[in-house]
Amino acid sequence: MAHILFVTWDGGGNVPPALGIAAELHRRGHEVRFLGHPQQRRLIENRGFRFTAFRRARPWRSTTAHPGIRGLYAYLSVFTDPGPGIDLLDTVADEPADVVVIDCLLYGAVAAAERARLPRVTLVHTFYEFMEAGAKRGPAPVLARLKGQRPLRLWTSSDLVLVTTERDLDPAGRRDLPPAVHYTGVVGHPMPSTLTPVGERKPLILVSLSSTNFRGQQQTLQHVLDALRGVPARTVVTTGTSVDPATLTAGPDTEVHGHLDHETILPDATLVIGHGGHDTTMRALAHGVPLIVLPMHPLLDQKMIGRTLEHRGAARCLPKKAAPHRIRTAVDTLLADGPHRAAAADLGARIRSHDGSMAAADLIDHLPHR
Numbered sequence: 504m505a506h507i508l509f510v511t512w513d514g515g516g517n518v519p520p521a522l523g524i525a526a527e528l529h530r531r532g533h534e535v536r537f538l539g540h541p542q543q544r545r546l547i548e549n550r551g552f553r554f555t556a557f558r559r560a561r562p563w564r565s566t567t568a569h570p571g572i573r574g575l576y577a578y579l580s581v582f583t584d585p586g587p588g589i590d591l592l593d594t595v596a597d598e599p600a601d602v603v604v605i606d607c608l609l610y611g612a613v614a615a616a617e618r619a620r621l622p623r624v625t626l627v628h629t630f631y632e633f634m635e636a637g638a639k640r641g642p643a644p645v646l647a648r649l650k651g652q653r654p655l656r657l658w659t660s661s662d663l664v665l666v667t668t669e670r671d672l673d674p675a676g677r678r679d680l681p682p683a684v685h686y687t688g689v690v691g692h693p694m695p696s697t698l699t700p701v702g703e704r705k706p707l708i709l710v711s712l713s714s715t716n717f718r719g720q721q722q723t724l725q726h727v728l729d730a731l732r733g734v735p736a737r738t739v740v741t742t743g744t745s746v747d748p749a750t751l752t753a754g755p756d757t758e759v760h761g762h763l764d765h766e767t768i769l770p771d772a773t774l775v776i777g778h779g780g781h782d783t784t785m786r787a788l789a790h791g792v793p794l795i796v797l798p799m800h801p802l803l804d805q806k807m808i809g810r811t812l813e814h815r816g817a818a819r820c821l822p823k824k825a826a827p828h829r830i831r832t833a834v835d836t837l838l839a840d841g842p843h844r845a846a847a848a849d850l851g852a853r854i855r856s857h858d859g860s861m862a863a864a865d866l867i868d869h870l871p872h873r
Contacts, residue, residue: 508600513540517606520667523690527860560586565715588615625661629781632675633804690859706736716745717799730830779805791851793843794818816846
């Protein structure tokens, strides 16, 4: 049995793959615990894991709006913050860990683990192409270097870099990558024992934008709801905690929820309208469902994911300020039978063909735990 510490942050997309891998490691008999922002406690403890809250890390909540240049600086300050690294070292001093698994965006924590010579795994929760580009150019590496951090070198000098996506979808997957980098495939969520083809399902649209509070998200949601008026389909909207459902105006065939488990909707869905977040997008594809992607932030991975899937024929990628009539045109196209359904079904079959949590746990199991 190994003692494994996951270091996460309140950033939405990094949490589901970490929890999925942790669950598989726990099933194999390992002792698994988490370190993260205080507001993550309930979610992680409800999944059965011990949790320690950051004490020295910068305060951060994904549900707080962070607009404009100041918002970008706030994100980068979280990524480069040395506080999570200090908390990591304090935590393992109190209770040693054989392996630490750290989200790739917590540069300060990865740097601290390297300095302490801890066996470490860097977890990349989306396309490696996007993360690598952000670590090479733009404001993130500049601020990181000012704090003595070199993200790309920190990742590739890790014992493992686990990329929890389909290599065939990631543009970086077509080239040689450093030896530490391994694709695990998508870390899955519960799936029904049998999957009804989308063409045999009754029309059902799931609308779900980010759990992070992005600027303009409420307006985009309202544009989507306006576009869906009169569409011959049942619509289910989940707003998360960033948008109050009572502030939205919906048609008679639309349900608006603050939260609803997507696993109760996706097996019956025929179309998903989302923001291009990696986890939600891959969950939709795993169920064979085509998507309309409305990226919420121009500097995040959402646009790359949306355009990749549009190129593969399984999605339409529209700007977040797209007018309702433009969204409606895409909805009418993707609700009808066509090649997009075959493309989504093909990608779904690939995603379901292997379990990313098992592949990741196998790789962690083969590390020389000290």
